[in-house]
Amino acid sequence: MSYFDNLRTFVRVYELGSMSAAGRDLRISPAVTSARISQLEDHLNVRLFQRTTRNLTPTEQGRAFYGGACTVLDAVEQAEAKVVDLTENPRGSLYVAAPLGVGRRLVAPQVPEFLQQYPQIDVRLRLTDRTVDLTTEGLDLAFFLGQPADSNLRIRKIAECQRVLVAAPSYVAARGCPEAAQELVDGTHECLKLRFPGATEFQWMLETPTGPQKFAVSGRYECDDGDVLTDWALSGQGIAMKPVFEVADHMRAGHLVPVAKSSPPVPVQMACLYTHRRHQDPKTRLFMDFTAERMGAAIKAAEAQV
Numbered sequence: 001m002s003y004f005d006n007l008r009t010f011v012r013v014y015e016l017g018s019m020s021a022a023g024r025d026l027r028i029s030p031a032v033t034s035a036r037i038s039q040l041e042d043h044l045n046v047r048l049f050q051r052t053t054r055n056l057t058p059t060e061q062g063r064a065f066y067g068g069a070c071t072v073l074d075a076v077e078q079a080e081a082k083v084v085d086l087t088e089n090p091r092g093s094l095y096v097a098a099p100l101g102v103g104r105r106l107v108a109p110q111v112p113e114f115l116q117q118y119p120q121i122d123v124r125l126r127l128t129d130r131t132v133d134l135t136t137e138g139l140d141l142a143f144f145l146g147q148p149a150d151s152n153l154r155i156r157k158i159a160e161c162q163r164v165l166v167a168a169p170s171y172v173a174a175r176g177c178p179e180a181a182q183e184l185v186d187g188t189h190e191c192l193k194l195r196f197p198g199a200t201e202f203q204w205m206l207e208t209p210t211g212p213q214k215f216a217v218s219g220r221y222e223c224d225d226g227d228v229l230t231d232w233a234l235s236g237q238g239i240a241m242k243p244v245f246e247v248a249d250h251m252r253a254g255h256l257v258p259v260a261k262s263s264p265p266v267p268v269q270m271a272c273l274y275t276h277r278r279h280q281d282p283k284t285r286l287f288m289d290f291t292a293e294r295m296g297a298a299i300k301a302a303e304a305q306v
Contacts, residue, residue, distance in 0.1 A: 004072075004073070004076065005036060006040040007040070007072060007073055009028075009033055009036040010036070011066065011070060013033065013037060014062065014066050015136055015137060016138075025124070044065070046059070046065075047059050048061060048062035048065060077281065089120065090118050091121060091283075092120075092121060093121075093122045093124055094122065094140050094283055094284065095124045095126070095137075095138055095139045096123060096125050096126065096139070096142070096287065097132045097139050097141075098142065098143040098144075099129050099226065100128065100227055101230075101243070101246045104227070106143075106294075106295045106299070107291060107295070110295070114286075114290050117290075118283070121287075129194070129224050134274070140274065140284045140287075141273060141274040141287070141288060142274075143271070143273075143295075144270075144272075145269070145270055147269065148273055153273045154275065155272070155273060156288055157269060157270075157271045158270045158292045159270045159300070160267045160270070161243045161245065161269070162244045162267050163241055163268055164251075164258050164306075165240070165263075165265060166239070166247055166250075166251065166256040166257065167238065167259050168233060168255065171190075171236040171237070171238065174236070175188075175190070176188075179261070180260060180262050180263050181206045181213070181215050181260065182215075184215060184260065184263075185215050185217055186218070187218050189218070189219075190219045190237065190238030190239065191218060191219035192222075192233055192238040193219055193221065193222040194223065194224065195224060203215060204217050205265065207263055219239075221238055226246070230246065230250070234250065243268065244303045245298065245303065248303070248305055251306045270296075274288070
């Protein structure tokens with residue numbers, strides 16, 4: 001087996017914390033994954049991982065080797081990019097992350113056409129509403145809504161997304177229609193909350209006559225999947241704050257109606273995150289260019305129809 005294949009396998013095992021997960025990610029069997037790690041350990045004459053029946057933990061030597069392995073693989077990628085016309089004939093795997101709603105409605109629909117144009121690229125799309133770490137998770141780029149916490153990453157802005165507070169007509173008929181933000185914090189209404197793992201507070205940023213303000217809204221329903229909140233809203237359980245593009249079809253059909261119109265949510269930024277090194281990869285730039293234009297147009301079209 002190629003030493004570089006062994007290095008790539010080690011890096012993915014290290015990042016994913018599992019032989020089986022790394023094997024699935026690389027599309028190789030668990031036996032091949034294990035054999036590559038064993039070959040690498042034999043070559044280095046050290047143990048890179050401590051293995052038990054339930055856990056796989058990098059050793060001190062494994063943690064030290066990870067940084068060097070990433071440096072070697074990055075150098076090989078950059079060297080190949082200099083001698084191969086990857087812009088005209090790009091190839092390789094592209095690791096992309098996106099929030100669930102963004103990924104399902106805006107990113108995933110673009111992937112088939114992109115792969116038709118670039119048949120030697122594989123797109124590995126990961127959908128999650130949690131905050132991802134591009135470096136430790138081996139991602140090339142990640143789409144997001146909001147403001148990223150890591151200032152060391154590069155940002156490509158795609159659009160300013162309008163948001164709306166919505167509820168089902170059945171909810172409004174039963175509980176009334178709130179007119180202002182204060183009605184959302186006094187327990188009168190059931191607010192459906194999207195909470196990310198590790199979040200220490202939950203607030204909605206709403207417009208007021210004196211400017212944007214944060215409101216600690218009340219409600220018993222909470223989930224880390226935005227589409228679950230939409231389903232709860234559709235079934236009349238409460239009020240959800242959603243990007244317009246996610247609920248435009250439901251609003252046009254009358255299944256969801258806007259509420260608290262005097263205190264609309266502050267728009268949220270849709271953008272793409274990447275590291276400086278990843279931007280040097282032509283296939284990463286191609287995918288950003290391809291999807292950003294189409295996503296921006298889809299967002300504007302949805303907002304224009306409600």
